[in-house]
Amino acid sequence: AKAAGKNKFSFFAHEIEEGLKTKHDLEMRMRAAIESNSFEVFYQPKYCTTEEKIIGAEALVRWRDETGGLISPLSFIPLAEETGLINRIGAFVLKTACKDCLAWQALSPNLKVAVNVSAIQFAQADFVCFINAMLRETGLSPSLLELEVTESVLVCNLENMLIVLKELRGMGVSIAIDDFGTGYSSLTYLKRFPINVLKIDQGFTRDMLRDESDHGIVEAIIRMAGSLKIDLVAEGVETKEIANELKRLGCTTMQGYYYGRPQPAKAFIASLVQSNE
Ligand code: C2E
Ligand code: CA
Ligand code: CA
Ligand code: CA
Numbered sequence: 001a002k003a004a005g006k007n008k009f010s011f012f013a014h015e016i017e018e019g020l021k022t023k024h025d026l027e028m029r030m031r032a033a034i035e036s037n038s039f040e041v042f043y044q045p046k047y048c049t050t051e052e053k054i055i056g057a058e059a060l061v062r063w064r065d066e067t068g069g070l071i072s073p074l075s076f077i078p079l080a081e082e083t084g085l086i087n088r089i090g091a092f093v094l095k096t097a098c099k100d101c102l103a104w105q106a107l108s109p110n111l112k113v114a115v116n117v118s119a120i121q122f123a124q125a126d127f128v129c130f131i132n133a134m135l136r137e138t139g140l141s142p143s144l145l146e147l148e149v150t151e152s153v154l155v156c157n158l159e160n161m162l163i164v165l166k167e168l169r170g171m172g173v174s175i176a177i178d179d180f181g182t183g184y185s186s187l188t189y190l191k192r193f194p195i196n197v198l199k200i201d202q203g204f205t206r207d208m209l210r211d212e213s214d215h216g217i218v219e220a221i222i223r224m225a226g227s228l229k230i231d232l233v234a235e236g237v238e239t240k241e242i243a244n245e246l247k248r249l250g251c252t253t254m255q256g257y258y259y260g261r262p263q264p265a266k267a268f269i270a271s272l273v274q275s276n277e
Contacts, residue, residue, distance in 0.1 A: 042062050141172070
């Protein structure tokens with residue numbers, strides 16, 4: 001039994017070592033990718049069902065690997081956050097998104113761009129200055145920029161976050177709560193924080209036509225947002241049926257494969273031209 005235990009131990013030690021090695025490799029590849037500009041920004045449309053057109057886009061980062069394939073953010077954002085590299089990747093995404101959004105204005109005035117911001121970036125002492133500098137540098141109006149943050153941003157260091165969010169709001173930048181309802185924060189922050197938009201997580205919309213409790217949660221979020229005068233975006237809308245039910249309940253801004261997948265800027269512009277016709 002002792003021998004088996006020892007084997008088991010060395011087996012795990014080996015696993016951990018492998019894990020660290022892969023992690024270290026990934027970090028090194030990520031650093032090289034930053035140096036060689038191997039990150040790209042894709043855009044997914046946000047569609048307004050009352051105006052019947054695209055009113056915004058969410059910027060979603062992609063990593064183009066050595067073979068030309070795309071690496072999903074789900075597989076590198078966690079390590080990027082752990083190593084702090086998210087600050088450099090995030091700065092690239094933000095700058096690209098601001099520049100692209102400015103270019104879209106000629107085609108679609110007032111089209112907004114939403115950029116995901118990690119809690120690590122938010123916690124940077126000069127985050128507000130950084131956003132301000134980015135807007136000045138690119139020339140994008142602050143009213144066209146929306147920052148998507150998850151509830152985890154609000155939970156840690158509440159008082160400081162309140163100040164940061166108020167400064168951003170003061171500049172005219174919008175704040176969206178991403179994956180709303182999946183975090184651990186309390187509902188009181190909706191009253192205390194200057195929040196413009198709630199994004200209803202796909203986890204609630206996906207099964208809402210079959211699952212009564214999901215349907216109930218979506219209905220409650222829509223009603224609550226209405227009385228708090230907060231805008232809504234439904235995430236992960238994949239079918240016409242779900243879109244229709246969301247509309248019936250009062251949610252009119254949709255994002256999901258049914259309305260368009262994330263795509264490179266060029267392809268997004270083509271969808272925009274089509275949506276304007
Ligand atoms: P998220 O912010 O919740 O973004 C929505 C994700 O759902 C995107 O995955 C999008 O491609 C996917 N999606 C959109 N519509 C549908 C649909 O109808 N069905 C399904 N099944 N999926 C849909 P993606 O692009 O792989 O991004 C994953 C996550 O990575 C994002 O989740 C976000 O948390 C993070 N992320 C992406 N880009 C950035 C970035 O620039 N900065 C930071 N900090 N995080 C990012
Ligand atoms: Ca998002
Ligand atoms: Ca989301
Ligand atoms: Ca998500």
